[in-house]
Amino acid sequence: MTTPLDTILASVFADITRETVLDTRLLTVDGAALYEVLKRLKTYPDLDFSLLLDITAVDYLTYPKRAAARFVVVYTLRNWKKNYLVQVRVPVADPDTGLPSVADLWGSALWAEREVFDQYGITFTGHPDLRRILNHHQFKGHPLRKDYDIHAGQVCTEPDSLEPEIRARLKVNGVDDSTMSDINTEIMFLNIGPSHPATHGAIRIFAALDGETIMANVNEIGYLHRGFEKTAEHRTYNQIVPLTDRLNYCSALMNNIAYVKAIESWLGLAITERAVFMRVILSEFFRIQDHLVCLAANLVDMGGLTNYWYLYNEKEASYDLISRLTGARLTSSFTRIGGMAHDFYEGWQDDLARQLVDIEKGVNDSLKLVARNRIVHDRTQNVCVLSPETALSYGFTGPNLRASGVGFDLRKDSPHYFYESFDFNVPVGTTGDVYDRMMVRFEEIFESMRIIRQAVKMIPEGELFAADHRYVLPEKSKVYNSIEGAANHFKLIFEGVRVPEGAWYDSFEAANGELGFYFVSDGSGTPYKLKVRPPCFYAMGGFHEMVEGEMIADAIINLGSINIIGGELDR
Amino acid sequence: MALGLEAGLGDSVLTTKLDTLINWGRQYSLWPMVFGTACCAIEFMSAAASQHDISRFGAEVVRFSPRQADLLLVCGTISYKQAPILKRIYEQMPQPKWVVSMGACAGSGGMYDNYCTVQGIDSIIPVDCYISGCPPRPEAVLDALMNIQEQVRSDSVLRERHQDFKGILDTP
Ligand code: SF4
Numbered sequence: 001m002t003t004p005l006d007t008i009l010a011s012v013f014a015d016i017t018r019e020t021v022l023d024t025r026l027l028t029v030d031g032a033a034l035y036e037v038l039k040r041l042k043t044y045p046d047l048d049f050s051l052l053l054d055i056t057a058v059d060y061l062t063y064p065k066r067a068a069a070r071f072v073v074v075y076t077l078r079n080w081k082k083n084y085l086v087q088v089r090v091p092v093a094d095p096d097t098g099l100p101s102v103a104d105l106w107g108s109a110l111w112a113e114r115e116v117f118d119q120y121g122i123t124f125t126g127h128p129d130l131r132r133i134l135n136h137h138q139f140k141g142h143p144l145r146k147d148y149d150i151h152a153g154q155v156c157t158e159p160d161s162l163e164p165e166i167r168a169r170l171k172v173n174g175v176d177d178s179t180m181s182d183i184n185t186e187i188m189f190l191n192i193g194p195s196h197p198a199t200h201g202a203i204r205i206f207a208a209l210d211g212e213t214i215m216a217n218v219n220e221i222g223y224l225h226r227g228f229e230k231t232a233e234h235r236t237y238n239q240i241v242p243l244t245d246r247l248n249y250c251s252a253l254m255n256n257i258a259y260v261k262a263i264e265s266w267l268g269l270a271i272t273e274r275a276v277f278m279r280v281i282l283s284e285f286f287r288i289q290d291h292l293v294c295l296a297a298n299l300v301d302m303g304g305l306t307n308y309w310y311l312y313n314e315k316e317a318s319y320d321l322i323s324r325l326t327g328a329r330l331t332s333s334f335t336r337i338g339g340m341a342h343d344f345y346e347g348w349q350d351d352l353a354r355q356l357v358d359i360e361k362g363v364n365d366s367l368k369l370v371a372r373n374r375i376v377h378d379r380t381q382n383v384c385v386l387s388p389e390t391a392l393s394y395g396f397t398g399p400n401l402r403a404s405g406v407g408f409d410l411r412k413d414s415p416h417y418f419y420e421s422f423d424f425n426v427p428v429g430t431t432g433d434v435y436d437r438m439m440v441r442f443e444e445i446f447e448s449m450r451i452i453r454q455a456v457k458m459i460p461e462g463e464l465f466a467a468d469h470r471y472v473l474p475e476k477s478k479v480y481n482s483i484e485g486a487a488n489h490f491k492l493i494f495e496g497v498r499v500p501e502g503a504w505y506d507s508f509e510a511a512n513g514e515l516g517f518y519f520v521s522d523g524s525g526t527p528y529k530l531k532v533r534p535p536c537f538y539a540m541g542g543f544h545e546m547v548e549g550e551m552i553a554d555a556i557i558n559l560g561s562i563n564i565i566g567g568e569l570d571r
Numbered sequence: 572m573a574l575g576l577e578a579g580l581g582d583s584v585l586t587t588k589l590d591t592l593i594n595w596g597r598q599y600s601l602w603p604m605v606f607g608t609a610c611c612a613i614e615f616m617s618a619a620a621s622q623h624d625i626s627r628f629g630a631e632v633v634r635f636s637p638r639q640a641d642l643l644l645v646c647g648t649i650s651y652k653q654a655p656i657l658k659r660i661y662e663q664m665p666q667p668k669w670v671v672s673m674g675a676c677a678g679s680g681g682m683y684d685n686y687c688t689v690q691g692i693d694s695i696i697p698v699d700c701y702i703s704g705c706p707p708r709p710e711a712v713l714d715a716l717m718n719i720q721e722q723v724r725s726d727s728v729l730r731e732r733h734q735d736f737k738g739i740l741d742t743p
Contacts, residue, residue: 135653135687143686151686154653155739195606197635202653204609223653224608226676227685242682249610293613316622328616330610330706538605553688569610 005084006045013037022265023414024076026083026389034090034102041086042105047088049077050392051237052106054533055113056122057092058503062144063528065501071095071122073168074518075102076533080392080408087440087505101130108395108455111214111541119144119229129165134222134570143230150230162191162206162218169216170208173548183281187215190552198556200297200568203540205555212551217544221537224566235237236338236496237263240530245331247532248417251290253282255327255333255568258508261416262517263337263499265506271466275339277459278416282334283417283456284448287357289315289440290511290563291399296330298438298560300381301369305368314355314362320551321351338472339465349456356449363445365466370438379437384546384558387432390550394542396511398537404432410509422451426436434554437561470495496525505533512536512563534568574628593728597641598720599629601669604640606660608706609647611674611706628716633661636665643696644712648676649689658740659695668721672698675705695740697733703719 009018009025016037019026029037036242041049048131053076054432060067069091077086101124103109112123114133121142124130132139136156141148166189169178175187188209193199200222208216228247245252245258257279264271270281292315298309319329327331334341370376386396391404401408409426411419427443429436429467463474467489478485507516513535520529539562544564545554575624588595605615619625619633634640637660649657661670672692675681692698700720702715726732 111722148686153651153686153688153690156655157740158655159652193662194653201612223650223656224648225650225652225687226609226648226683228685229682233686246682249613310614312620316617316620319617329708330613385735 005082005222008044009086010048012044014041022506023089023503024087024505025333026087030092031090031099031311034088035102037088037504038075038077038102038544039105041088043427046082047079049079049084051078051080051397051513052076052102052108052395052514053078053397054110054259054395054531056518056519056531057116057122058146058529059120059144064522067091072429073099073119073122074118076512076516076518080406080413082088083413085505092122095120095122098125100125101127103127106395107390107393107542107545108538112395115537118142121145129168129511132222134223134225139185148279150227155239156538159194159204160220162204162220163189165218166216167209167220169535170501175215183307185210192530192556196222198301198559200560200564201569203566203569205543206429207242207552207555207557208284212433214547214550214552214555217547217555219329219540219543221540222570223254224570226567227570228312228532229530232527235527236525237499237527238497240527241335242331243331245333246534246536246567247571248290248510248515248565249330250293251286252289252330253271253322253332253334254286254508254510255515256332258282258510258515259512259517260337261336262504262506262519263497263506264500265491266504266519266521267337267497267499269338269466269468269471270461271339273460274343274462275466276463278340278344278464280417280419280422281455281459283353283454284451284539285318287448287511289318290443291445292359292363292561295366295438295441296565298557299366300558301560302376304369304376307369310366310369314359317358318355321342324348324351336465336472338468343464352452353454356452357443360449365405365441377435379554379557380438380561381433382431383434383554384550384561385433386542386546387471390542390545391432395538396513396542398509398511399440399444400437400539402426403429403436405429410507410514414507416508419451422454424448426504428559434557434561441563451564456534480527482507491502498523498525499527505535508537512565512568513539515568519527532568532571536562536569538563540564542570573728576578577670586604589606589621590727590729592722595725597667598723601628601716601719601723602632602634602640603642603644604634604637604660605644605646607644607646608649608653611646611676611677614706614709615644615646615673618712621671621677623708623709623713623738625716628720630716636668637661638665640664641668642716643668643670644673645670645677645692646673648681649692649695650685650687651689654689654695655696655740658738659697667728669699669719670696671679671700671702671719673702673715674705674707678703679699681705693738694718697736 017028058075071092118132137160193204194202204220244255247255247284290313295312296308326334388404407428424447474485479489499521503520505518516533518531522528680688
């Protein structure tokens with residue numbers, strides 16, 4: 001089927017190879033043409049790919065089929081208004097010469113290119129600050145290259161100074177040593193983190209201050225880099241589900257769902273209606289959990305400890321339901337390819353309904369304390385404003401982007417799991433300040449409740465697993481009583497679900513924004529490559545744009561308001 | 572019933588050993604410094620919140636300055652990038668100090684047996700109590716706290732602990 005996008009692409013890129021993979025249009029270009037192609041994708045009004053979602057690379061060294069080049073870099077772009085998704089693949093002839101940087105087109109390329117450089121050793125010429133990002137500065141080699149041994153750990157003896165980086169940033173902002181010399185004062189450098197209560201995890205914020213005002217800011221991440229992607233290359237597809245729990249661990253089950261959905265899309269495996277409804281209910285329930293923790297922590301940073309109890313206690317109470325259902329409080333590992341680990345327990349509707357009422361009460365109690373509170377308003381309104389253009393450029397998605405007035409939500413714009421049939425609103429902000437980011441999350445809690453309540457009424461009875469035993473384990477009675485069943489079970493467990501060869505991207509509206517997975521499969525039961533498109537990596541990448549010119553205390557609440565979760569940030 | 576000298580002093584004086592007195596005080600006023608890096612820290616938050624209420628054990632005064640703390644709770648994965656920071660924080664804590672390693676990651680690297688994860692924080696700093704689990708339940712945190720209290724109680728205040736510890740970041 002030819003869509004409007006195909007027509008436009010055909011006219012703009014007549015001589016470029018185009019393919020369609022799921023709902024992605026794939027363009028393959030060579031290094032020389034890359035910059036021009038990406039520039040057109042961004043700037044042509046009909047194309048308008050304002051979001052550069054992710055950049056990653058693939059190392060084809062051990063791939064069973066010979067590839068054109070050892071390294072291929074993949075750019076994932078989105079036009080959020082029209083739900084267009086494009087990937088640009090470019091073979092890299094020589095990683096040392098690399099590719100031209102596109103950091104002048106999208107801010108998100110700044111960190112994305114650094115990550116590709118760090119993990120694969122591919123250079124981006126023209127990048128203003130190309131250095132490692134996830135691994136430490138003393139690290140040698142590039143861990144995601146196929147010839148890097150997964151166990152080859154390297155000791156780091158001292159943290160990076162970050163001094164050249166902050167000086168460079170000061171220069172960009174037009175500040176030099178003569179600033180403030182008229183009042184006999186020097187610039188003060190302040191380091192916050194990586195172990196600091198306000199960083200909510202391990203992030204390092206480094207700021208150059210004039211009094212309390214931030215003149216320049218650089219941030220260092222990677223302290224919680226746990227090698228998700230390399231580890232995933234050594235696990236079968238279903239074994240990766242527990243690893244996904246630990247990405248955004250405040251809403252573990254949503255990651256589980258996003259991950260298996262991505263595989264099911266590629267397999268063309270339709271899951272049962274009951275499983276779909278279960279996923280919707282649980283996704284929304286975990287979205288609420290995620291927002292509760294974010295708001296609770298954010299308000300504590302502002303000094304509102306009472307809110308913490310109102311909000312966090314409801315999260316704690318929700319664990320009763322979650323652990324009754326999944327057996328775990330935090331790390332649920334509740335999905336399987338083709339279905340869910342098991343069905344709801346008896347009486348879940350009552351527990352859920354009661355829990356929603358309690359959450360509603362907790363949230364309303366907290367809102368009573370903040371919604372008309374002058375101190376909260378003064379501290380949050382018009383503070384750390386993020387314009388929609390900057391937000392899009394840096395690849396913000398989810399509530400952070402919506403707070404800046406961009407009404408992009410995959411549940412509405414790229415409907416899946418019957419989201420189009422639920423009655424709910426997508427709250428958007430007007431200013432893009434800390435206040436909007438908080439209030440968007442408060443509102444989303446109520447919208448998620450609406451979805452859950454509708455879904456609970458509509459959920460059908462029936463099977464939980466798709467009946468396709470190429471991907472789904474057979475029933476236990478067959479495993480124990482028939483040789484075919486036993487063999488089927490054995491193969492699925494030992495070899496993993498065999499996923500047809502290919503490369504694809506699929507994404508999901510997680511609590512923090514667009515959570516994407518990019519897979520390369522060689523046809524075996526283990527992914528050849530798996531890249532996560534983590535929403536908070538990109539939010540953190542734009543942090544300096546939000547805080548420069550603001551006060552240092554505002555940077556703290558701003559960090560809380562964009563909800564950075566280390567597991568997802570550093571993977 | 573008081574005997575000997577104590578009998579003559581009445582209720583106004585209590586004789587005890589220095590160890591017992593100091594350790595009694597220390598045991599019920601441990602000030603934790605939470606080195607929370609990952610998922611386990613969320614379960615620590617639960618241990619501190621109303622339902623499990625760590626203050627029942629006198630350890631609710633969570634300090635974020637290592638200089639004011641005597642119990643280091645390492646909650647989460649420690650990467651090689653993080654390791655020098657962990658070591659420095661440990662060194663900034665005054666003696667006597669105790670260390671709890673919370674979760675599979677801190678104890679052994681957990682499910683991350685790979686190039687970036689330290690395979691157990693006891694290769695960096697000495698550990699007094701390990702909590703298993705991924706993540707451990709809040710009750711397990713309280714259990715570890717009681718274990719540390721027991722260690723505090725039975726130790727001598729004159730003994731310097733972990734004098735001969737050598738980790739991978741200590742210069743040989
Ligand atoms: S032990 Fe498990 S829960 Fe704890 S930090 Fe490690 S992965 Fe997270």
